Amino acid sequence: MLFKSYAQLYEDLRDFAVYEKEGRVVGCCGLAIIWADLTEIRSLAVDDAFRGQGIGKRLTEWAVEEAHRLQIRRIMSLTYEQAFFEKLGFEVVNKDTLPLKVWSDCVKCPKRDGCDEIAMVRTLHDVPMIVMPTAAPTPKGVSIPVLESFAEVDD
Numbered sequence: 157m158l159f160k161s162y163a164q165l166y167e168d169l170r171d172f173a174v175y176e177k178e179g180r181v182v183g184c185c186g187l188a189i190i191w192a193d194l195t196e197i198r199s200l201a202v203d204d205a206f207r208g209q210g211i212g213k214r215l216t217e218w219a220v221e222e223a224h225r226l227q228i229r230r231i232m233s234l235t236y237e238q239a240f241f242e243k244l245g246f247e248v249v250n251k252d253t254l255p256l257k258v259w260s261d262c263v264k265c266p267k268r269d270g271c272d273e274i275a276m277v278r279t280l281h282d283v284p285m286i287v288m289p290t291a292a293p294t295p296k297g298v299s300i301p302v303l304e305s306f307a308e309v310d311d
């Protein structure tokens with residue numbers, strides 16, 4: 157999970173759903189709009205003690221329903237949980253096919269220069285394709301430039 161400040165959490169609050177059990181939040185999932193035909197599942201997590209009970213699946217289904225409601229055709233995820241997402245209709249895609257905007261959060265990630273997450277996409281075939289402005293694809297190798305002053309913020 158990427159670090160999120162309180163400011164970011166408040167900004168992104170409407171992107172999120174949580175799963176409650178007996179008044180306690182035991183899972184969460186965000187769905188961010190990336191482009192005219194692309195949303196992204198973010199911060200999907202289920203409390204260790206509640207895994208394997210269908211909660212991750214229900215939260216992912218919520219994200220799919222939300223993409224349907226918004227009529228956005230593709231949903232992506234950057235993940236290590238390939239088998240989980242495959243069960244839910246996602247397929248592995250080449251990272252280079254995703255728009256550059258996807259990587260805007262990578263600057264905050266400690267793995268930004270050696271990202272080993274798997275890119276997966278589910279297409280909602282009943283949502284029509286739309287004509288849209290083209291988004292720049294990611295540069296090969298997905299290396300995000302970091303300003304020196306940013307990297308040395310503690311000095």
Ligand SMILES: CC(C)(COP(=O)(O)OP(=O)(O)OC[C@H]1O[C@@H](n2cnc3c(N)ncnc32)[C@H](O)[C@@H]1OP(=O)(O)O)[C@@H](O)C(=O)NCCC(=O)NCCS
Nearest residue numbers: 200201202207208209210211212213234235237239240243
């Ligand atoms: C991935 C995660 C959200 C799954 O949540 P969960 O509530 O345990 O998953 P569910 O119980 O809903 O599982 C749904 C299905 O996926 C399968 N599954 C779950 N985790 C799996 C895994 N790691 N590998 C293979 N299959 C998995 C389940 O067996 C179940 O299959 P079934 O429908 O045939 O019974 C949870 O393990 C988690 O929070 N992981 C850490 C954070 C993370 O990696 N998030 C993904 C970032 S995008």
